[in-house]
Amino acid sequence: MRVWISGGGGFVGSNIVRAAVEAGHDVLTTAHTFTPPEITPYAVSSLDVTNPESVAMSIEDFGADVVIHCAIMNDWDRMYGDRHAAWDAYVGATRATAYAAVDVDSAYVLVSTDWVFDGTQAGADEDTPPNPINLYGALKLASEMVALEAGGAVARVSGVNGMHLARPQTPRSQDRGFGYFVASIVDSLRSGLPFTVWESDDINMIATPSLALECGEIMMAIGETKSTGVFHCCGADPITRRELALLTCDVFELDHDLLRFGPPDPASMLAAPVPYDTSLSTPRTDRVLGRQATPTRHLIDRFKNQYFAEISRPKSSGVST
Template identity: 35%
Template sequence: MRLYVTGGTGLVGSNVIRLARGRGMEIIASQYGPEPEWSVDYQLDPLDFADHEGVRASIHKYQPDAVIHTAAILDQIFMDTNRELSWSIMVDGTRVLAEACRDVNARLVFVSSDWVFDGRADLVDESSPPCPVNFYGIMKVASERELGVMDGLNYGVGRLAGVYGLNYAAPSLARVDNGLGFDFSVYVIYRLAAGLPATVWTGPKVNDVAHPTLASDCADMLLRLAQVNENGVFHCFGSESISRVDLAHQIAKAFDADPALINTTVTDPAVLDVHRHIGIPFRTIASTDKTAQVLGRRAFNVGEGLQAFRVEWDAFWS
């Protein structure tokens, strides 16, 4: 199988490539940011999703069997203050990519997010109506809809949530906590593994309850999604929801760290001020039943994910 991965130097994209390489797939990856730090034994294609002709030309050139589209902007402040550019990259870029996939008969897996929901429903599933509370979520919903109404497209939307893991392509890009939900697990793991205190913000304006997802595990779910024929939305995230404080304690347990290093406090007022115009879903609890049935397995629950990650972490640093 010839697989095209967008955002191949990102957290999710690098895990998709790592797994796909191990399964003998031929890989092409778009490259927007810095050069990957690992040894590249696949085809790299420089690409900016704001360049729609470039997107179309790249897919036509490589004629992949499947495309996993992980590339996205994740900086909430940037998106909110650069809406036209962000829409062009995230929504129009995804539509152009989908048209190109249709042209060459490639299946498209578009990576979306649990932030299509507002975090107020007791339980959401793959068919629940979205209700985003920020511009990022709006763009994810708009992209999902673009694919849903495109005649003749072979596609799956793979939603992710609270992804943690190792960015194998660019380990030095490991991001730090912004306190609002993204990369929270990564922050706690790096702190506790180094024997340093980890501070958990309990609110306001945090994504307190979510489905933490190990990057290598969702990479497997996305690869499965690339290989089935069913169109629609799939919840490819971890199969268990948990609060940030409980997650921090589970991380301490998995990494043999002292739980006394975990402390809780309210969200930093300076961060609250910067994010004052940006809505954050507080508590997203979602079913993954349909996805498990179609893809043949459920993604890891919290304990399984952390256990698997401990093995990856030890192997990576040894």
């Protein structure tokens, strides 16, 4: 397949690129600020996804069989500070990529999030009506509607763990969600430093973790089968931050006495609500794609293998496989 991916220079996007390359597909990804290594096993096109003409030309010229839209404006201050720019960057870019895919008869996948739910909808499945409680969730939900009405698929990723394969030096730190949670614990504890697992009613305390590379593999399956509708790309088990931290210590054989439990760093807090329990279930995803969600322990085991493979990789090799 010819797989066009926006945002391959980002955390999740770099893993989708890796999954597509490893599956033997021809891949083109976009770069906005990202400077890729000189030699890559995929093509890179400099592109702003908020420019519909450039998007349409890139997708048509590449002859995409699958379009995966992963790029986002990942800047909450800018998102809240310039609502028009945020709408263009989320909903406008989704419209541009989705209808460019329609024009070339390509499958379409929008990468979305468990934060379309309000934090009280534990175990939400693919048919549960979303109820976002912050602007990010609202913009992602509006984007989902555009993708679905264009006949595409929505792939919600949640509690995303894994390595940033395009910018491996990106600092990994705990945030109000579950992204990078496992890697940031491993980095601290391997250095002999204590790690405080944040616990608070004001942050995302329960989620169903995923591994970014597996999310990419699920998206390849969606593209290969030209499936449409909503998919949940995550593991099988809801888990609290504390449980995930202890599991991480167990799998990586790290000293759990270095774990502390306490309130979040006030500097990390947003002037916007964050959903508390965003756990998901996957009945439709499993049925349509003929798969079974992976137990969290297996995802962390797989992440451990990936972690040690990536940290021993030469620094200049970027996303290359």
